[in-house]
Amino acid sequence: MPPSSLPDGEPVPASGELPGSALAGLATTDLGIYVHVPFCSVRCGYCDFNTYTLTELGPRDGSAAAIGLDTYADAALAELDLARRVLGDAALPVSTVFVGGGTPTMLRSADLVRVLSGIRERFGLTPGAEVTTEANPDSVTPESLAELAVGGFTRVSLGMQSAVPHVLATLERTHDPDNVARAVEAVRAVGMQVSLDLIYGTPGESLADWRRSLEAAVAMGPDHVSAYALVVEDGTKLAGQVRRGQVPMPEDDDEADKYELADELLTRAGYQWYEVSNWARSDGARCRHNLAYWSGANWWGVGPGAHSHVGGVRWWNAKHPAAYAARLVAGGSPALAREILSGDQRYDETVLLGTRIVDGLPLDVLRGSGRAAVAGLIADGLVDGPAAVGDGRVVLTRRGRLLADTVVHRLIAW
Incomplete structure (x- = not known):
């Protein structure tokens, strides 16, 4: 396949x-x-x-x-x-x-x-x-x-x-x-x-x-x-x-x-x-x-189909090994295409990725609607209350980890 x-x-x-x-x-x-x-x-x-x-x-x-x-x-x-x-x-x-x-x-x-x-x-x-x-x-x-x-x-x-x-x-x-x-x-x-x-x-x-x-x-x-x-x-x-x-x-x-x-x-x-x-x-x-x-850091992806990200620019290499190698042999980049992330895209990815880790997402990263949603997420048992109130961070509970996509959707809703 x-x-x-x-x-x-x-x-x-x-x-x-x-x-x-x-x-x-x-x-x-x-x-x-x-x-x-x-x-x-x-x-x-x-x-x-x-x-x-x-x-x-x-x-x-x-x-x-x-x-x-x-x-x-x-x-x-x-x-x-x-x-x-x-x-x-x-x-x-x-x-x-x-x-x-x-x-x-x-x-x-x-x-x-x-x-x-x-x-x-x-x-x-x-x-x-x-x-x-x-x-x-x-x-x-x-x-x-x-x-x-x-x-x-x-x-x-x-x-x-x-x-x-x-x-x-x-x-x-x-x-x-x-x-x-x-x-x-x-x-x-x-x-x-x-x-x-x-x-x-x-x-x-x-x-x-x-x-x-x-x-x-x-x-x-x-x-x-x-x-x-x-x-x-x-x-x-x-x-x-x-x-x-x-x-x-x-x-x-x-x-x-x-x-x-x-x-x-x-x-x-x-x-x-x-x-x-x-x-x-x-x-x-x-x-x-x-x-x-x-954490949204920078990396260079080497090899067929590899993805890279540097400073808000994401690109991906030709997938087939022969096509990948041919581009290098010709003296050019093996990258097939790229996208320059908008401010909204970078914000959404910051929320998506930051909520997945135990260190959590700082509340002050969230826009107003996202901060307003945190209280409801705590009440629903999806976000840890003490971490949010005491440490100012969005940290998922075990139930929140099971419903991580739901949490992210509510945090980035406009």
Whole structure:
């Protein structure tokens, strides 16, 4: 199935040049770099990400624009050269790096380290910079992880999804559940932090199945846990199965029960929520790269289909690896289009993202109608009263996290 389509936007200059207004704040704000590796060994039935199996990409024709596992790092380094030219000295150094996908660890560890070294050489890294790669449990070995750790990676996010075989089968995940624990131990053995990613609401998953997955995750003692509700995206194989009645559509009440169970079990085990779908053992275990997204910070997205945001300008790269590489080979930006956010758009995003995190949204950020709505949200049990009255911040209750979209709608209503 093809991945989701990109939005429309205005053309991007071939040089990738940004307006001066977008660059103005770089010296006073952190910069993160996201690296998208679009390769997977198989396409999971629920996946709507910009990923491709090697079979889908087909044989490479030998041209300079061909891109595969062995040439991906060269293309990424070429885009990093562009990023350095566009952003200039004000962007130095980088505070977080996140390599996602796809399955980044389909690349050789040496190539992942080469991309990280390219970031370090062009931008520098702040002391204690957070450097994460996503991985499938079956795509790492003690040797490959040791090479990543020596090369500067500090964190691995493992796609566990579930501990229950029939749930993994519905998701078309191919890893052996027993390998998750082995991968966690291997990550720990080389001194990196480990996060586990879980999905709830898979068709056919019972509450007992979800409890089993949560308990299995907690037993492994990761530093961080993410738990996301399954979204059945149009165009995916899973959406077709739902449409044909082969599998049932997840129910909202079922997903709410599973979220509450996750928060209850993780809190009891010593994890604290810091974003609606994320829990960490300590402040130091929070994913700083993702926190930068939620705080509206700046990041450059490297790779096919990657999105970037700098100073209120958002742009996105050509999706197909060949189209992405061809633009770089021609000496131009791989960006397909961009949008310059209006003041109202930036305000709405500030409210949307700020309410998702445990630190909350300062009341004085809200416009008059939004501030007026807070009392009603407290009365409805969606916003924490003491945090609003005592600290001047909008912080969601557990029920508010379940109805976060409702809260945001009421805060930004005109």
